[in-house]
Amino acid sequence: MMAIPIAIVGVGKIARDQHLPTLAASNRWRLAGVVSRHADDLDVSAHPTLTALKAAVPELAAVSICTPPIGRTDVIREALELGLDVMVEKPPAATISEAERFASLARDAGRSLFLTWHSREASGVAPLSAWLNGRTINRVAIEWMEDVRVWHPGQEWIWEPGIGVFDPGINALSILTRLLGPVSMTGATLRFPANKASPIAASLAMEGGAGELVSAEFSFDQRGPQTWTMTLDTDGGQATLLDGGGRLEINGSPVDVPEGTEYGRLYDRFAELVGKGEIDADLAPFRLVTDAFLIGRREQVDAFSWSD
Incomplete structure (x- = not known):
């Protein structure tokens, strides 16, 4: 099975602590690039926008969004318009009304979407x-x-x-x-x-x-x-x-308890969703907040x- 080329959008603390090490250890995913202005230390294609990265890496198939939650709609819409499957770090957005749009956007684009809750995979x-x-x-x-x-x-x-x-x-x-x-x-x-x-x-x-x-x-x-x-x-x-x-x-x-990591299981779940063309966009924890x-x-x- 060929590894799926994926990009990270937003290379902050959570990306460096969890996402990058998880992708480096995965045989289901291959880090193909990042969208960041602060990733000069990474040995991977880096661009200021997702559109620019996709132009540089045409085989890019998926994206994992690790930016702060404010303004996620624009990033998710851009990813879907580029034909990418989308995984989103928690919390999914700044508001419920914004987060509720994501599943329909993905469905209309015919792409997979995963709004993640990493602690469920503990x-x-x-x-x-x-x-x-x-x-x-x-x-x-x-x-x-x-x-x-x-x-x-x-x-x-x-x-x-x-x-x-x-x-x-x-x-x-x-x-x-x-x-x-x-x-x-x-x-x-x-x-x-x-x-x-x-x-x-x-x-x-x-x-x-x-x-x-x-x-x-x-x-x-x-x-x-x-x-x-x-x-x-x-x-x-x-x-x-x-x-x-x-x-x-x-x-x-x-x-x-089982071996493995929360983020390892998250990315395994995302690979399953992509393989089946499915959406997992549960907002129950967000509604309680x-x-x-x-x-x-x-x-x-x-x-x-x-x-x-």
Whole structure:
């Protein structure tokens, strides 16, 4: 099977940390170029626009979009008009109304589209989903605590309206909706730094379609150990995802999980979608974020500083 030639649009931290190493290790994909003005160190064709890259690399067949979420429609439309299949880093867009257009654009163009949620591919998620089959979930408690200074150093775009702590928090919501299906937001408190347009912390209350009660605590100001856990109390015992879903414990005992990486599985899934000409554009985690902003009570906290 020949590797599919793909380009990365936007060579920032997530592209360098995850996408580029994953593509380098893949036998299903071949990095054919990048769209970036800051990629002189990469041994690959680099151009300022996707159209220019496609002209230079005619065999280009797909694109993975890793730019910040604002303004994604123009990039996706350009890719589709060039006949490319499209994969999009989370969150898919700046607004729900924008993201909802992507599937129809891809369908009209006859191309595959994958709006990704990388945490759904964490090693412990599929085994947990299998264990939950036939069991009743009573309560879910989420703690997603990390330090923005570590994971997004100096990246001011993270404080654009609608992002903030929900950049990592949406990862937890993506796992939650993968496990529970439909989830409703019933209450939210959002804590905004005095000098920023998005929250640095959030407390959420949700309810699953079968009445499961869900609580979530998100923080972008976690000092010391970083924490990404989800604990599910069921009629058959307690399950806990740790390390963002990378580890799983059932009733306190570790469970074997598959080898491989989140992004490796994402790109395998994208290859399957391309092979079948299909679209995967689930927006359930994104809808929960917008619901949190709609019903959330706003609290102001101390101003944020990158140097604290």
